[in-house]
Amino acid sequence: MSNNDISFFEQVYQVVRLIPFGRVSSYGAIARYLGAAKSSRMVGYALNGSHPIQPPVPAHRVLNRMGLLTGKQHFEAPNAMQILLEAEGHIVEDNQLLTFKEKFWDPMVELSL
């Protein structure tokens, strides 16, 4: 697969861009989908440099295992992530996505691996 030629970061970008509107995913789920379950940290780090990347990566749809907005500090504004999520119909309270389990998007399942 020529898809394997791209860097781990680019693979992360592609998967995150597949997250539909109104859905969210987690770093671990994406890492596992890429075959690197222990590289969950890299997923978040990849998103850290995903700002100048195009097409834009919906990094706000990627949360941690508990549905916490752990990366909101890395956005242009601390509340940008929450605003974007709420704009997609989610409910955020105390940096926690109450609709996380409900709107969770698992690439392993959705992409029918």
Added chain:
DNA sequence: CGATTGACGTACG
């Protein structure tokens, strides 16, 4: 060029 850090998650004690 070598050591440290970082949007996490799992394993072990």
Added chain:
DNA sequence: TCGTACGCCAATC
């Protein structure tokens, strides 16, 4: 059951 340690790979100091 709760707390601590490690792994992953790239970027930064």
